[in-house]
Amino acid sequence: MSILLDADVRVLIVGITGKFGTFSVKDLAQSHTRVVAGVAPGRGGQAIEGIPVFSSVAAAMQETHANAALIYVPAMVALDAVLETIEAGCPLIAYPGDGLPVLDAMEMRAAALEHGAHLVGPNSPGLISPGKAKLGFMPSFCYAPGPIGVISRSGSLSYEACFRLSQAGLGQTSVIGIGGDPVRGVNAAEAIALFHDDPETRAIIYLGEIGGSEEYALAEYAKRPDAKPSAALLVGRTAPAGKKMGHAAAMIGSYAESWAAKVEALDRAGVVIARDLDGLPAAAASALARTMKPAA
């Protein structure tokens, strides 16, 4: 098992004729992920790398029975593309793009919740279930199958963190990029709930940052008596307050958004803390060791 994304996924790519869309067709094929359709308004009937192109998401889903969408369109038309995909009944959508107005992110999130769809993003590399499939553009060599569920606010950090976990023999059930923006589709609390319900995930690793309040969702979860063990690495210990550190949401506006406040809350809740990237594999192994052995 894994969360949201399995080997039987049938992916459609919205914006398949663009640079990212065309790159993704080849990249997903190399990751053994089945791409069944592309969407580009006005380009229906064409083919890209052998993949049929449709003019609307509804037509693509009807013809190809796609059940997940990867959306590569510019921020100014992203809300339209995501709403079209949600309303066509697609249950799983990744929108990796950045620079999305927060009001549009709010509308996307509300529409996904209303239709029972899972939206990954914005400003995220997407979702991967190593050895099975990927819905995004993360570098596949960083990942290996295994028992750890990973949640990350940062793309770059998740690549190197997962590479180090994989090298240490700590593979992953799924790795979800919840994104660097303040409003997102699947958020930390929802990603935690998905990993909690996944029987193969034995520990949850959270890669967080300064700014915002998502990390407190993990602290609340870790206090539950039935919580799976968890570890966290938060970056930005040395970041000054009041300065945006690259990501829209990575800015300390109050004490609660600081590294120290979050680490204290997570530590008190029983989350294993990695002080820096170097300490992450040991923290993950330590969390995994706390897992109850399943009854033989």
Place this chain on the structure above:
Amino acid sequence: MLVTEAQGKALLRAAAVTTPSSHELRSLDEVRDCRVDFPVAVKAQVAAGGRGKAGGIRKANSPSELESAFDAIMGMRFGGEAPSSVLVESWLDIERELYLAVAIDSRVGGFNVLYSPRGGINIEDGPPPLSYPVGLARNFRAHAFRALLEPVESDAKVRERVISTARRLLEIAQANECTTVEVNPLVVCRGGALIAADAKVALDDAASFRRAATAAAIAAARDKAEREIRLCEEANLMLVWLDGEIGLISGGAGMTMAAMDAIDGAGAHPACFLDVSGNPTPAGFGLAFDLLDRAPNVKGILVSMFGGGLHTDRVAKTLVELLARRASAKPVTLRLNGTRSDLATTILGEAGYRNHATLEVAVADIVKKVAGARS
């Protein structure tokens, strides 16, 4: 991005939220021509927080006091920023100060309404404000907010006025694409009227493609920004100056922060957050080296890239060419891991540079080189 109080209050007034009568003044001539009833509040106009505690708000009882307050404030700096003007406002007859704000909250997935019956300059020292998670602005319900307010705000008249003001703040945030509209203090005057004595408004930068006012505010801020910050924005690099001695060139927001923390963990200090992932080309790296080579506090440079989609052999070629014609003698340490790093190691090796195997080894190396250069 934050806008000034005067710009924020213009948005409030346009939505019929009462603000004090005011004049925005840019020169001593304007100050001398300005007719006001004393006493007045004289307030620095800067897009930065902490203004009150830094002495940017003064009381003037006469024209001469107004002139000297203007002079003093215009000579001050707030978070490095010079005031663009001062706002002169009638002094309010305050009965009580409240706190009311709407702000984007990640866990709410949208707007959160925040209220405290005791606002003012020390709001952060008191108990956390009441929170009403709204999400989409259209989901605001007066009765739901009222039920939350009843236990914390005993004055029914104030409560009702706060509810209608909160709805207006949400409408302002929605219509102008603001991520924060904060009124602190929201003043209860003798007689019971509510007046927005201050306004802290943040616009959503990402909406600039469809909000002319946001695009104009970003352009104005860029004109005022330091030259280095402006050059980086134009080249699609992200730069934040810090106080340390290790110049850091890295890729991705999360990994750049992780590298800053690793430098700190090795007992040194990062001089910057500099993310070149938006432009990992000869032009991007060239600008990064140029800025760090010129910065006097930077004693050594660490290039740390983890190639995901990025091909590190291309970065290696770029760096070899760049370092060959670089004039600065500041020590440099390189670490290119990930996609095609074997090739990168070969390319760097043939040019006489070492490619370090991990971030930690590279950090130790640059920290040692910088310490060696000093002793």
